[in-house]
Amino acid sequence: MRRIPIVSTLVVLLAVGTMVALGFWQLERRQEKAALLAHYAQGRTDRREVAWPAQGPGAELFYRHARLDCVRVSDFSAMAGRNRADEAGFARTATCHLASGGTALVVLGWTQRADEAGQWQGGEVHGVIAPGPRLVADPPLGGLAAMAPPDPSELPNNHLSYAVQWFLFALTALVIYAMVLRKRGRG
Incomplete structure (x- = not known):
């Protein structure tokens, strides 16, 4: 069995960590956007x-x-x-x-x-x-x-879908890298 390449693995893990962090950031943005939309709705009803x-x-x-x-x-x-x-x-x-x-x-x-x-x-x-x-x-x-x-x-609040996308990108990167490592181990 071949050794796992350290530099490539670190790069992939860093990219996956960044994607996961971006997913959680989008979840936070979702809450901020919901609060902003509630503020706008309240302002709309204020006749002053x-x-x-x-x-x-x-x-x-x-x-x-x-x-x-x-x-x-x-x-x-x-x-x-x-x-x-x-x-x-x-x-x-x-x-x-x-x-x-x-x-x-x-x-x-x-x-x-x-x-x-x-x-x-x-x-x-x-x-x-x-x-x-x-x-x-x-x-x-x-x-x-x-x-x-x-x-x-x-106004759309589509930050949940953005978060799901980032999490799926991270999962996809892990799956592809695992497939590359598996193929490399066989070859």
Whole structure:
């Protein structure tokens, strides 16, 4: 019987240890993500408005009701979006310049046509902070229809599947290495 190669075995064991550690890290991330999603769900039900921060909102404010004052609009654009009836179409957006000197992306509302800009030229905006970050206007602005409200339940918490993948990678590496050692022992 041949000796087990020390360097190769250490490399495989180090790789397997790293994969197992990554699996446990994903399990921790799963709990953190669940807490974050619960925080977002709670913020969504809080009807009190927060002022849009000068540097833009951090993730802790996502799904909160907010307001801002758009002193000037510099750009209109469109992205895929859904209305409150869950119909596909376009979300019309505007880049707003704030009195504080910063900018904010405002989702004005929904339309079926990407080139429909609306007539909005700025002013006070009320809505919900969505990831991006962007403020989804509620009520909609510029004669557009209402967007589907941002919903934190649409964010995936797939860290359990990532953890399972890492554990399976580690198991696969061990099985393959055992097969290589077995073949080497025979040869």
